[in-house]
Amino acid sequence: MSTTSEGMQPEGRWHGLPSGISSRMLPIRDLVMHILEAGEPSSPLLILLHGFPELAISWRKIILPLAQSGYHVVAPDQRGYGRTTSILTSTGPIRYEDDLRPFRMLNLVNDIVALAYALGYKSVAAVIGHDFGSALAAHCALIRPDLFKSVVLMSTPFAGPPSLPFDVNKSDRGQHEWTASFAPRMDDALAALDPPRKHYTTYFSTPEANMHMWHAPQGLHSFLRGYFHVKSADWSINDPHPLTACAAALATMPHYYIMPLHATMTEVAQQNAPTPEEVSRNAWLPDEELAVYVEEFARTGFQGGLNRYRCLFDKQVSEDLTAFAGKRIDVPAMYLSGRKDWGVYQSPGALDKMQLEACSRMSADDVVLIEGAGHWVQQEQPEQVIYHLKRFLDRSSYCAPLGITHGCLNSLEFLPCCLPILIPAVPPLDDSLWEIIFRPELTSQSELPTSIVEVRGHNAIAQYEDDHA
Known part of the structure; x- marks a missing residue:
């Protein structure tokens, strides 16, 4: 990152990127x-x-x-x-x-x-x-x-x-036709609504979508500001809830998901753009941090x-x-x-x-x-x-099965009795002591009624006592 521009600080770091990254x-x-x-x-x-x-x-x-x-x-x-x-x-x-x-x-x-x-x-x-x-x-x-x-x-x-x-002799093959998304199956039904609609993934798949957004009429900064705004909690219209898989139900979603049939995403974002006051109150994506996205997408476009x-x-x-x-x-x-x-x-x-x-x-x-x-x-x-x-x-x-991840425990004599028990596979975040107590009812061998495994850092220290000793 050798260049300095709107999205970067003078020393060449992105705005909003904490020291240490x-x-x-x-x-x-x-x-x-x-x-x-x-x-x-x-x-x-x-x-x-x-x-x-x-x-x-x-x-x-x-x-x-x-x-x-x-x-x-x-x-x-x-x-x-x-x-x-x-x-x-x-x-x-x-x-x-x-x-x-x-x-x-x-x-x-x-x-x-x-x-x-x-x-x-x-x-x-x-x-x-x-x-x-x-x-x-x-x-x-x-x-x-x-x-x-x-x-x-x-x-x-x-x-x-x-x-x-699956089992095509007993089912309707048409119900199992390949698709990586349900959206293509909804295109005709959405287009038949009044007013007609389309799924946003359908729009994103068109040859025109990249150019529409890359060269947004309102400018790339304003487009991205509007797009981030309408999909955030800042836009009070958002009221998500479960839907049924029918076109009429899907059409209750905002236009950034179920778009007007002939609209572009830049038009959708512009219709719901935040006010200057809303932008000034935005603490999670201030303009200098949004500028990073603007700079990068201005250079690359959105096609990737x-x-x-x-x-x-x-x-x-x-x-x-x-x-x-x-x-x-x-x-x-x-x-x-x-x-x-x-x-x-x-x-x-x-x-x-x-x-x-x-x-x-x-x-x-x-x-x-x-x-x-x-x-x-x-x-x-x-x-x-x-x-x-x-x-x-x-x-x-x-968590991982005892003895499988921690090689240092593999040689313990009581290991077969304890396979159902879980221990940390790597150190706990706070490096604190974890104790796992194996009770008789958790093992199949009554000769090992109690065992305690202590795990600190990368080291595992196993101690056990035999009540029959």
């Missing part, structure tokens, strides 16, 4: 990936994946607090965004005509696997994603549970991978991010996800969003399906809607996000 470029596959990071490289790794239209800097408010809790925290500009570049499009901004295949979900998962390996890790404590980054994080955990030990999904629920026709939406509609580039049909996320999982975020309910039934089917280890306590936040939850209410992330990581990411 560093920026560097990392060669990965066909990419030169820009990452923000903090924390010791020897600490457990957290990977933070942004959504659209965002950047790594969207995590600026939570990177350092998580690093100070004992993690190596890394947030990349993802493929097609920000300072990350590809040799495939090295001559300039990504165009609609460029090859779409690099943006298919499996290739994006490959990017994040390669990032972890490039950083020297064969285990990631948690992959945390927001918006479209949530979908990517979900697929990372789904496909590589050996690498990604837990997952946090923000804003966008994960209802599972695309399905395949929009290509992910196009993949939802393109069977040729995304049908390979059906190889995971019926598979669940089996690592600990959390869902977190703002209570004023329509993203929670925009795909009817997805929230319930995520909890009941798609994620086998997502407890009711780990489905969290945060007051005072809309779609941009980690920016609007960072303290609450940090609190819930730490709570989840303390309990979930730090």
